[in-house]
Amino acid sequence: MPVTYRLFYAFTIYMRTIAIFTIFLVLFTGCSLERLAIRSTTGLIENSLEATEEETDLILAEQSIASNLKLLEGMIKTDPNNRNLLLLATRGFTSYALGFVEEEDPERATSFYMRARDYGLRGLRQNRDFDRAFDKPFEEFEASLEHISDRDIPLLFWTANAWAGAIQQNIGDPRSLANLPKVEAMMRVVLERNESFYYAGPHLFFGMILSSKPTMFGGNTDKGREHFERALELTENRFLITKFFYARTYAVQTLNESLFEDLLNRILEADLDILPEQKLVNTIAKRRAEALLEQKDSLF
Numbered sequence: 001m002p003v004t005y006r007l008f009y010a011f012t013i014y015m016r017t018i019a020i021f022t023i024f025l026v027l028f029t030g031c032s033l034e035r036l037a038i039r040s041t042t043g044l045i046e047n048s049l050e051a052t053e054e055e056t057d058l059i060l061a062e063q064s065i066a067s068n069l070k071l072l073e074g075m076i077k078t079d080p081n082n083r084n085l086l087l088l089a090t091r092g093f094t095s096y097a098l099g100f101v102e103e104e105d106p107e108r109a110t111s112f113y114m115r116a117r118d119y120g121l122r123g124l125r126q127n128r129d130f131d132r133a134f135d136k137p138f139e140e141f142e143a144s145l146e147h148i149s150d151r152d153i154p155l156l157f158w159t160a161n162a163w164a165g166a167i168q169q170n171i172g173d174p175r176s177l178a179n180l181p182k183v184e185a186m187m188r189v190v191l192e193r194n195e196s197f198y199y200a201g202p203h204l205f206f207g208m209i210l211s212s213k214p215t216m217f218g219g220n221t222d223k224g225r226e227h228f229e230r231a232l233e234l235t236e237n238r239f240l241i242t243k244f245f246y247a248r249t250y251a252v253q254t255l256n257e258s259l260f261e262d263l264l265n266r267i268l269e270a271d272l273d274i275l276p277e278q279k280l281v282n283t284i285a286k287r288r289a290e291a292l293l294e295q296k297d298s299l300f
C-alpha cells in the first residue's frame with residue numbers, strides 16, 4: 001500500500017475513534033455538549049462577579065450584577081444541578097437584594113432572597129441526609145447538618161443568609177419566623193467549621209441576630225456585641241459593612257449613641273482601598289452609614 005494511502009487510512013481511523021469517543025462522552029456521561037460548554041465558562045462568570053465586587057460606581061455595579069444573574073439563570077436551566085452555578089446564583093441574588101433592593105422595596109427584596117434560598121436548597125438537597133431531614137422535626141434537621149461536607153460550607157452560608165434576609169423582610173409573619181431556628185442551625189455549622197468565612201460572616205450574622213431579637217426569644221445583646229467585635233478583629237476593621245450593622249442593631253438596641261456615632265463616622269472616614277477586593281460592599285456601607293446618621297435623632 002502506497003505511503004499516501006496508509007496515511008489517509010490511519011487518519012480516517014483516528015477521526016472515527018475521536019467521533020466514537022465524543023458520542024460516548026455525550027451519551028454515557030450524562031453531559032450534553034451545552035453542559036460541557038457551560039462548565040468550561042463558569043470561571044468567566046466568577047471572574048465577572050469578582051470584578052463587580054471591586055466596583056465603586058453603584059449604578060454600574062447594579063446593572064452588571066442584574067445582567068450576570070439572568071445569564072446565570074439561563075445557564076442553570078441547561079445544567080440545573082450544577083453546584084457551582086447554584087452557589088453563584090445564591091450568593092448573587094442575596095447580595096443584589098441586600099445591596100440594591102431591600103431599602104427601597106422590601107417585597108421585591110423578599111422575592112430575590114427566596115429565589116436565592118431556593119437555588120441554595122437545590123444544591124444542598126443533593127445531600128441525601130439533608131434532603132431526607134429537611135421537612136422533619138427540628139432535631140432531625142439539625143442532626144443532618146453534621147453530614148454537610150466542607151465543600152458545601154459556602155452554599156450553606158449563602159443559603160442561610162438568603163433565608164434570614166427573607167425572614168427579616170417579613171418579621172411580623174409567624175410562619176416566616178418559625179423557620180429561624182433552622183437558619184440559625186445552618187449558620188452555626190459554618191461558624192464551627194470556619195469562623196472567618198467571607199470576612200467573618202458567621203460572626204456578623206449572629207451579631208445581628210442576637211442584637212435584634214427580644215430577650216424572651218433568645219436575644220442577647222452582650223453576646224451579640226462579642227460576635228461583632230470578633231468579626232471586626234478577624235477582618236482587621238476593613239470590612240466596613242460590619243460596622244454599619246453593628247451600629248444599626250446593637251448600638252440602636254442598647255441606646256448607645258456614642259458607639260453609634262463612632263462606628264458610622266469610622267465608616268465615612270475609611271479609605272476604600274483598605275479592602276480593594278470588596279470596594280463595592282464598602283461603598284454601599286458608606287452610603288448607608290451617611291443615611292443612618294441622618295436618622296440619629298429619631299433613633300435615640
